Amino acid sequence: MTGRWRAAGLAAAIVAGVGSIAMLAAGANPIDGFAQLFGGALGDVDELAETLVQTTALLFPALGVAIAFRAGLFNIGAEGQLVMGGLAAGSIGAVLTLPGYVSIPLLLMAGALAGGGWGAFAGFLRARFAANEVITTLMLNVVATLFASYLVGGPLKSPAATASETAILPHASWLPELVRDTRLTLALPIALLVALGLRYLLDRTVFGYELRAVGEAPEAARRAGIAPGRIAIAALGLSGAIAGMGGATIVLGILHRFNVALSPGYGFIAIAVALVGNCDPIAIVAAAFAFGILQNGALAMQAGAGVPRDIVAVVEGLVIFVLAGRQYLTRTVAR
Amino acid sequence: MSGELLALFTLTLVKATPLIYAALGGVVGERAGVVNIGLEGMLAGGAFTAVAVSYKTGSAPLAALAGVACGAALGFLLGVAATRWRVDQIVAGTGLNLLALGGAAYALVLVFGRPGASFAVPALGLRGEATLIALALVAALVIDRVLAVTSWGLHVRAAGENPRALDIAGIDPLRIRVQALVLGGALAGLGGVFLSIGELDLYSDGMTAGRGFIALAAVIFGRWTPLGATGAALFFGFFAALQFTLQQSGIPSELMQALPYLAALAALAGFAGRARAPAADGIPYARE
Numbered sequence: 166m167t168g169r170w171r172a173a174g175l176a177a178a179i180v181a182g183v184g185s186i187a188m189l190a191a192g193a194n195p196i197d198g199f200a201q202l203f204g205g206a207l208g209d210v211d212e213l214a215e216t217l218v219q220t221t222a223l224l225f226p227a228l229g230v231a232i233a234f235r236a237g238l239f240n241i242g243a244e245g246q247l248v249m250g251g252l253a254a255g256s257i258g259a260v261l262t263l264p265g266y267v268s269i270p271l272l273l274m275a276g277a278l279a280g281g282g283w284g285a286f287a288g289f290l291r292a293r294f295a296a297n298e299v300i301t302t303l304m305l306n307v308v309a310t311l312f313a314s315y316l317v318g319g320p321l322k323s324p325a326a327t328a329s330e331t332a333i334l335p336h337a338s339w340l341p342e343l344v345r346d347t348r349l350t351l352a353l354p355i356a357l358l359v360a361l362g363l364r365y366l367l368d369r370t371v372f373g374y375e376l377r378a379v380g381e382a383p384e385a386a387r388r389a390g391i392a393p394g395r396i397a398i399a400a401l402g403l404s405g406a407i408a409g410m411g412g413a414t415i416v417l418g419i420l421h422r423f424n425v426a427l428s429p430g431y432g433f434i435a436i437a438v439a440l441v442g443n444c445d446p447i448a449i450v451a452a453a454f455a456f457g458i459l460q461n462g463a464l465a466m467q468a469g470a471g472v473p474r475d476i477v478a479v480v481e482g483l484v485i486f487v488l489a490g491r492q493y494l495t496r497t498v499a500r
Numbered sequence: 501m502s503g504e505l506l507a508l509f510t511l512t513l514v515k516a517t518p519l520i521y522a523a524l525g526g527v528v529g530e531r532a533g534v535v536n537i538g539l540e541g542m543l544a545g546g547a548f549t550a551v552a553v554s555y556k557t558g559s560a561p562l563a564a565l566a567g568v569a570c571g572a573a574l575g576f577l578l579g580v581a582a583t584r585w586r587v588d589q590i591v592a593g594t595g596l597n598l599l600a601l602g603g604a605a606y607a608l609v610l611v612f613g614r615p616g617a618s619f620a621v622p623a624l625g626l627r628g629e630a631t632l633i634a635l636a637l638v639a640a641l642v643i644d645r646v647l648a649v650t651s652w653g654l655h656v657r658a659a660g661e662n663p664r665a666l667d668i669a670g671i672d673p674l675r676i677r678v679q680a681l682v683l684g685g686a687l688a689g690l691g692g693v694f695l696s697i698g699e700l701d702l703y704s705d706g707m708t709a710g711r712g713f714i715a716l717a718a719v720i721f722g723r724w725t726p727l728g729a730t731g732a733a734l735f736f737g738f739f740a741a742l743q744f745t746l747q748q749s750g751i752p753s754e755l756m757q758a759l760p761y762l763a764a765l766a767a768l769a770g771f772a773g774r775a776r777a778p779a780a781d782g783i784p785y786a787r788e
Contacts, residue, residue, distance in 0.1 A: 294769040294770050300720065305765075312754070318754075489588040
């Protein structure tokens with residue numbers, strides 16, 4: 166059994182085992198519970214579309230987390246980078262009145278730049294001050310949320326909004342729907358393109374080679390003249406940019422405005438997705454779909470079988486816990 | 501005026517206490533060489549378990565013990581994963597947070613039959629709250645001494661600075677790391693107990709509100725020492741208390757809330773003098 170399949174198999178076993186126990190504890194029949202879960206996630210076109218919405222939302226930060234892992238870096242900050250990306254897209258988008266084919270790419274870029282800057286800052290702190298990126302990205306998560314919360318609660322708050330959020334974006338800047346009257350938009354194909362792009366980057370470019378070299382054999386890479394600091398900034402910058410673009414797609418495709426609560430922890434769940442996908446961009450697409458089913462199906466399971474949906478977080482946590490020993494993560498972290 | 505000052509002082513202690521417990525837990529773990537990202541989950545686990553046990557038994561002291569036990573169990577889980585299973589401790593800590601926070605939310609529905617928040621349960625009361633506040637300060641002194649002068653403390657520091665040497669001396673550094681994480685988890689669990697049945701009398705989802713991460717910041721800002729981390733926790737607690745006083749002053753509350761994190765970032769970047777982590781902190785150790 167190859168490593169990739171073992172990760173997926175372990176994750177599936179956890180979902181089945183822990184899920185069943187949790188359903189029994191809640192007084193539900195596991196077969197019924199899982200039927201509700203899968204039916205609710207895949208039962209008809211609308212449900213499938215919503216599952217793909219969750220898949221997309223997880224896919225961006227998971228790809229970001231994975232690219233950092235491949236460079237031997239722990240980006241625990243995808244959540245904050247996602248928020249920064251969404252904030253940039255939402256605040257600029259609210260005042261931008263341009264045709265969609267101009268404004269949408271512009272706003273996605275703005276999101277990527279903001280998230281990328283936030284990630285690159287952690288890379289800079291590591292390169293310049295040897296500050297452990299795990300701690301810095303973790304701290305920057307909260308700083309990002311507080312910063313966004315300050316802006317949308319005050320300077321950027323829409324006069325019309327009752328909650329802390331920006332004004333609604335002009336219709337032209339909304340991502341086009343793929344399926345009518347669902348929240349599934351062009352964000353999904355964009356995420357898939359990013360996955361393909363990353364695969365190409367890792368396999369076929371000098372930068373991708375250097376990135377993997379630093380991740381897999383840091384000492385050899387250093388001797389070969391690859392500056393680890395430069396790779397740290399670039400890898401965390403790229404990682405943050407992908408997560409930030411994900412935040413922008415949530416704003417442009419789903420909320421149509423920025424709200425501080427735009428992510429229910431996608432940046433953290435993304436770590437589980439990246440691990441199940443073995444940090445391989447294409448495998449992560451499949452992993453994100455599996456987690457999308459869990460995320461979306463949990464609602465139906467709660468409504469239909471009476472099992473609290475929070476069990477999904479338990480399962481995701483366990484998946485991270487069990488898979489965290491896998492190959493890209495066993496390297497020691499130099500401070 | 502002096503009444504206001506007294507109120508601010510009291511509120512500082514109340515806000516700092518869970519941070520002190522969690523930060524002490526973090527210090528013990530990191531001095532043994534394990535970065536404990538899971539403090540947030542341990543706080544939540546301790547807080548929820550205390551409320552659930554108090555609800556079922558009606559005994560707040562028993563509930564407090566159960567909360568401590570839950571924290572210790574989570575510490576044990578992280579310790580075993582980080583040492584025996586060779587799971588990456590940092591990623592595992594992130595998983596532990598999801599697990600414990602999600603588990604508490606799930607169990608909340610099972611025990612209380614509704615999501616979001618529990619009912620009010622028998623709490624420790626004012627005297628219990630004051631005892632836990634005093635105990636936090638005592639714990640800081642005790643742990644400082646334990647690390648400095650006891651042989652177990654020496655082993656903990658060796659496990660964090662030079663595990664190989666400890667191993668050669670015939671003491672299993674992995675066992676020491678697990679012990680340190682159990683103690684750290686118990687301390688963080690007690691911090692959770694204070695949050696739920698000390699300061700209040702219920703559990704609600706999200707009530708830990710990132711305190712585990714603030715505690716992590718306090719560990720760094722306090723330069724990995726028990727007294728330093730306690731000082732940092734008091735400092736952060738002071739700003740948390742000040743927020744209530746300064747609500748009308750026009751200073752954005754978000755800036756005050758961000759302060760612990762900014763302070764930790766500055767400390768990590770070396771702006772706050774030389775802050776140095778234990779040499780083997782965060783680095784898995786493999787026995788030969």
